[in-house]
Amino acid sequence: MQITPQILLTPSLIVALLLAVSVSGYTYDCYDQKCEGRWEHLGDYISCDNRYSRCRYDKSGRPRCVAGTSGSGVDCSWPYECGSYKTTGNAYCGENFTMMVMVIAGPAILITTISICYMCCCRRKCLSKKRGDELNGVTIQQRAPSVTQATQ
Numbered sequence: 001m002q003i004t005p006q007i008l009l010t011p012s013l014i015v016a017l018l019l020a021v022s023v024s025g026y027t028y029d030c031y032d033q034k035c036e037g038r039w040e041h042l043g044d045y046i047s048c049d050n051r052y053s054r055c056r057y058d059k060s061g062r063p064r065c066v067a068g069t070s071g072s073g074v075d076c077s078w079p080y081e082c083g084s085y086k087t088t089g090n091a092y093c094g095e096n097f098t099m100m101v102m103v104i105a106g107p108a109i110l111i112t113t114i115s116i117c118y119m120c121c122c123r124r125k126c127l128s129k130k131r132g133d134e135l136n137g138v139t140i141q142q143r144a145p146s147v148t149q150a151t152q
Contacts, residue, residue, distance in 0.1 A: 028073025030082035034089020035063035045089060 035055035037044035041062045048055055048063070054071030056064045076082070076093030083094045 027070065028091070029076040029080065030084075030091035030093055031073035032071060032089050032091045033084040035065055036088065037061050037063045045087070047089070050091075 031050040032055075033047065033049055034045045035048045036042065038057050038061035040060065041057075044063065046063050046065060048065030048071070050071030050073055052070065053065045053067045054069060056066045058064060072091075074091045074093060080093040080095065082091060084091050
């Protein structure tokens with residue numbers, strides 16, 4: 001008995017998958033903001049947001065910023081803030097303390113708020129039940145037969 005796979009990996013399907021992956025490209029979390037020259041232009045920088053462009057060089061090594069696919073960058077772990085060094089334009093990941101506080105403190109604040117609301121609701125319910133019992137007790141006392149009626 002021959003077992004046939006449900007999905008056939010034909011050569012055309014493999015080529016299509018590889019093409020889809022290569023066209024989508026790789027994305028970084030933070031991108032470089034400058035291009036540095038090469039050779040005799042080493043140390044020369046031009047402004048170039050690598051999120052939407054990439055660095056290229058002419059024959060002498062002078063940097064050029066070419067629009068199109070994204071260029072160099074860095075991957076960050078969450079939570080982060082992007083930054084870039086002023087002289088080189090290289091991207092770096094900075095910690096986002098505000099986001100970290102919200103991630104840690106947010107659920108704690110939510111649980112505390114829900115607990116307080118729950119306790120207030122229970123207290124009101126308990127107090128209203130107690131008041132209801134007192135009122136019911138008064139009502140029962142008002143309906144009780146008087147002493148004169150009971151002796152007749």
